[in-house]
Amino acid sequence: MNRFKQNKLAIFGLTVLGFFVILAVLAPVLAPYDPSEIVESDTLPPSLRHPFGTDDLGRDVFSRALYGARISLTVGLVAVSISIMIGTILGLLSGYYSGLIDSTIMRFVDIMLAFPSIFLILTIQVMLTPSIYNVMIVIGLTSWMGVARLVRGEVLTIKERQYVEAARAIGASNARIIFRHILPNSIAPIIVAGTLGMAGAILTESALSFLGLGVQPPTPSWGNMLMDAQAYLVDAPWMAVIPGILILLAVLNLYFVGEGLREAFSPREEIK
């Protein structure tokens, strides 16, 4: 933890993200207007009354950005939780039971990775009704492969450690060895992967919403705010710039935190 604290970039990232989370949680209190209410004439530039201006329908962009943060961050968090859960369980099984189970799971991972994921997501989204819940689930279901490989690799080294053999020698069952001895020792890379994965999930959500198959209007998300903006890039650039910067900041700072955690957990930088 100390090494994480010494990483200024990571601390900065954590602060910005914390700030975002507070804004998202307090959105109903902080937002001056209802995000879907038409409050003024359209495409007004930023002013004191509307700090981020208004959009093509005359809605307050600041309020929409606040509510959009809720959606985008939630989608990121839930999607990553799903992918971490699937990836960790499959990775644990694959690494612990070598042989047929391992080959089956890893070939399945290869198949999933061979699909261009954005097309896979789009296809599924077209078949289902696009809703924010489907977005979370679909992103989660198509992004666990990296985690599974990572966890498998970790398990392969940990299961050869002597304390695993010692646990077996006192009569611990396979399930007990996997979840009590191997999982806690491989948690560090999982956390790192989760942080970086959340950045990816936010980007995917934005891309999906931008393409119109993600979060549906009038619910604001940073992605569909961008989509609304594309016709007004010249007349109302703030409509695109604001959500764009927010996505950039969220993703960039998640990477800072992820890298900070990775460095803090990495044993080879122990001596300093």
Place this chain on the structure above:
Amino acid sequence: MLKIKKLTVKYGTDVQAAKDVDLEIRKGEIVGLVGESGSGKSTVALSILKLIGYPGQVKSGEILWNERDILKMGNEELRKLRGGGIAMIFQDPFSSLNPVFTIGDQIEEAVKLHGGDDAVTLLDAVQMPDPESTAKKFPHELSGGMRQRAMIAMALAGRPKLLIADEPTTALDVTIQAGILKLLKELQAKLGMSVLIITHNLALVYGFCDRVCIMKEGRIVERGSVEDIFRNPKEPYTRELIDAIPRPRWK
């Protein structure tokens, strides 16, 4: 109590780590299994708990525990045997404890699986200084000798009838070694269990074991009481091992 009959273990297709090994351990007895690195002594020990992993495979033979063949036991029965009937302590106390749990938690795990005393009582039994606060410590906070004591406490949790000690003192300082051996001997006498001690150090066997088996290249080449082996070694290899014990020469 434990009878190994014609045990043959292979690694892959052609490496024979144990060839026709016969070994008997009676109740309350301390048996030493001595040999150089690669002689198959650990292979025999792991076979007793059916812990030989891929690519190792028991090719033939029987391991009878109270007349039941361990090699034919199902998973459930094996789990009860491991830690309950037969416990094992390993060579390296630095890597045998899980770094993310406290000593107490790890001992309690063995207790949970087999019943028995709580962690503090067990730590007290292995003469751990200040057992209460030690139970709350993590493995990296303990010295090698203390860790090995914690391992022994874990092994004792299930009140085993046989304790297999695979090079229990090799990773420790000479002075600590003596302490651990003394402890093992005291516990053995107090609990009436049998001990199979595996070592490459013949000197350690003297004054500790009742009987000794000498292993070389997967075979038991000589066996007998400690007295016989030291006074009257029949195999040239045993003599070499005895000669390899360093003795101070005073001038």
